[in-house]
Amino acid sequence: MTATLTPGFGVFLAVNAAGVASMIPYAMKGRRRDADQEGKHGQFLGGVGDFILHWFMWALSPLVRMSLRLGLTPDLFNYLGLAFGVASGPLIATGHLELAGWAVVLSGIADILDGRIARLTGVASNYGDFIDSTFDRFAEAATFLGFAWWLRDTPLGPLVSGAALAGSLIVSYARARGEVLGVMCSGGLMQRGERLVLTALVCLIGPSATRAFRLEPHTLVMGMLWLMAVTTMFTAVWRTIWIARRLR
Numbered sequence: 001m002t003a004t005l006t007p008g009f010g011v012f013l014a015v016n017a018a019g020v021a022s023m024i025p026y027a028m029k030g031r032r033r034d035a036d037q038e039g040k041h042g043q044f045l046g047g048v049g050d051f052i053l054h055w056f057m058w059a060l061s062p063l064v065r066m067s068l069r070l071g072l073t074p075d076l077f078n079y080l081g082l083a084f085g086v087a088s089g090p091l092i093a094t095g096h097l098e099l100a101g102w103a104v105v106l107s108g109i110a111d112i113l114d115g116r117i118a119r120l121t122g123v124a125s126n127y128g129d130f131i132d133s134t135f136d137r138f139a140e141a142a143t144f145l146g147f148a149w150w151l152r153d154t155p156l157g158p159l160v161s162g163a164a165l166a167g168s169l170i171v172s173y174a175r176a177r178g179e180v181l182g183v184m185c186s187g188g189l190m191q192r193g194e195r196l197v198l199t200a201l202v203c204l205i206g207p208s209a210t211r212a213f214r215l216e217p218h219t220l221v222m223g224m225l226w227l228m229a230v231t232t233m234f235t236a237v238w239r240t241i242w243i244a245r246r247l248r
Contacts, residue, residue, distance in 0.1 A: 012098075041186055068121070080110040100146065157218065
């Protein structure tokens, strides 16, 4: 099995090992919850993964401080997030899944940094919220279109990719529309963070796991897309009902 591991997967394992090791000092410091996420009512995996969420924000804090010292702006991270997110589409379409996985990871980190820096520097605005959320949709569209093209020769690949994209967009639209009408709803099984993590994981792990277990090339990606299609649609329906009841 060792011979099947790619260099990209080796980097993934090293990064994860460092991340797990960093959880020890985080836990020893009292597992401090991130105030920014608390203010946004942020959750991961419906609250089950909140330890991971708050640890990750703690792990990113040196990068936030360095960005502030360098005077990096939220707009810079908005455009970086868009660039990395859109780049994942062609990378997936051409079968470079591991590179696409890292592009998704970097897009997600940039997406976090733009909001945090905007709030810390007091420049958060409606403009920033609009650009941030709209760029996220462009990035997601590129990613799922990449999957649709890569899976074009499979019986259901493009359909499942389209279903996952549709569910993701409806989940985000329901939240945005609810907020416009004064109803906050950020819960559900498959929010933006979960979608990013799942997409990045299958891209980074998929090629090596496929070789190691002698699977068909598209097996893990198809499984991820089916899971995402079902859970995003469920989340979209749940949010629609939840918001509609409160609007009544």
